[in-house]
Amino acid sequence: MTTMLDTLCVPLIQAPMAGGPSNAALAVAVSQAGGLGMLAAGYKTVEAMAAEIDDVRAGTLNFGVNLFVPEADPSDPEALDAYATALAPMAAELGIEAPEPGPFNDDQYPAKVDYLVANPVPLVSFTFGLPTADDVARLRSVGTEIVLNATDPEEVSAADALHPDAIVVQGAEAGGHRATHGQAKEPSESSTHELVSLAREYTDRHVIAAGGVTSPEIAQNLLGAGASAVQVGTLFLTADEAGTKDAHKDALVNGQHRDTVVTRAFSGRAARALSNRFTERMAANQVVGYPQVHYMTAPLRAASADNPEGLNLWAGTGFAVCQARPAAEIVAEFRSL
Template sequence: MNTAFTDRFGIRYPIVQAPMAGGPTTPEMVIAVSEAGGLGSLAGGYVTPDVLSQQISVVRANTDNPFAVNLFVPANPDVTADAQAMWDALQGAREALGIFTSMPAWSADDHFLEKVQIVLSQRVPIVSFTFGIPDAAVLHRFKEEGRLLVGSATSVAEARQLEASGMDAIVAQGSEAGGHRGTFFGDRRPTLIGTIALTPQIVDAVNIPVLAAGGVMDGRGLAAVLALGAAGAQMGTAFLRAKESGASALLQRALVEREETETVVTRALTGKYARGFHTTFIEQLEKGEVPIPDYPIQHALTSPIRKAAAASGEVSFMSLWAGQGHRMAASLGAGDLVVRFAQEAAEIFARFSE
């Protein structure tokens, strides 16, 4: 199943496992996907530089096939919102979970430059970026060493900026996608263009391979976005129930048991818009009188609550990121999923060619 993306990036199937920060993506998942012929992607966001380095070493030791590392582009938060006021407003939630701690610090850059150096020194062949475009100097360093670069867009305007910056491929992130929106250009409202509408518009606007993301859960979705002109698909929620997934048992249960109508797009938990299952905690924050600070401030303020909730099984306070196609997630090995998706798509195209 050759496309412009598989040819350029040296993989067998036009399937990218999305880098899901916060635990769901494990080195074992990345290895399994890359070994099966897809592109496994480590999530560099939220982890320390040391942990990222260790994870890259594990992947390198277990596959000779291409893999990627995803990095969060440093944020420029609006600091006019009162972090102390939000911290005070969260006191009830902390007390309910038995959390007694001082207000945490936050890092606007997620150790970005340290992680860039690690990715360079450990010869990671493919680097993807979320939340924008790195400085030209950073991109130049990667390009100088022959690394392939992938950006994420939620609009045509963003896609054009990514191409102009020198990216080798673009993820077209439709509104169905789980987790954080990659929006970085325009006003603060979430860009919520569906995958089936966004993909062909970005394909028509740029001259580099486009990967469709959002609602692509199996070979049917893969075939659909290829028919729309995409050169592949990036799939995240589809891998949340994989045997190698680090997603919590509570999230994996929600994928099966909750309705397709139960995901929402909210900035209540982290300060950036993201899609996940609705909870009472989200509702309380959205209806509260205290303005929600930008990412990463709000992410840091709610993190102790969400971590304690996950440890104690208090689902109502957890962040349960998932896309709209969550009920189609299958419980198989990540490599088996890659092969299945590719076979399903090939069978669909074969039927149409009869």
């Protein structure tokens, strides 16, 4: 069966990056250039997601929407209280109130699925876990293609059982949140190339390679290992169209002196970011606590908007090649694939 991946001019998917970067302008620019643009519905209301979908439809017919699957692993209330206490001195330095653990929320996931069934889009992908078979069937019934995420062979096998159109295999090089099926799970240290090769033993569906894809040469090696397409995130963080904070963009373009670290400090889930004062100060206090930690640190991040030392500077290991340029130029680099 032919899928959207089979019809792309460039076998490249723009990674859905929640929190601002993956806006409608970026998705449209990538799709118009021959790749597949993705909207990130995470942290948005249903209404905000719907408005962005309308904005994208005005510029392209080829796009996808990514949803956060509600967290399966519970958080420890005492650990969350302890983390709030650890954050209090930083809040005081910023002149804001000390954060308190908020209640768990499901990111309006059921309502978002309902909306996408009633208002179909070409493709929906899922991160942080797997949708139910019923949700997959409902979306398929309205013509939507399904893409699932996995970070190790066990997760590839579980994803394959739901018969998706493709599986994103995310290696350790990836920036931002690791897509592990459960927040408490320690992410695999296997490279993207290793995972793509392993994935081929567990599925015959399209495999999309994600993590460390910063050049056409790397992409070609991944296609040779069995991937049908690549997913690129970090390079697009500094695209002209991206909604990435200016301080974040500048840190990527001019932060070659920084290292990346995998940290739970900002959200309670493992994510790769540029090392900064926040990650260093909270390294010994990290807890498993998504999405509560995300909402606890949100006021601190907002108060640090112009200071990269207090921001979640998501970045893959290959961030040093990031440049400020149009998204179409990034896609064009991969046109030879």
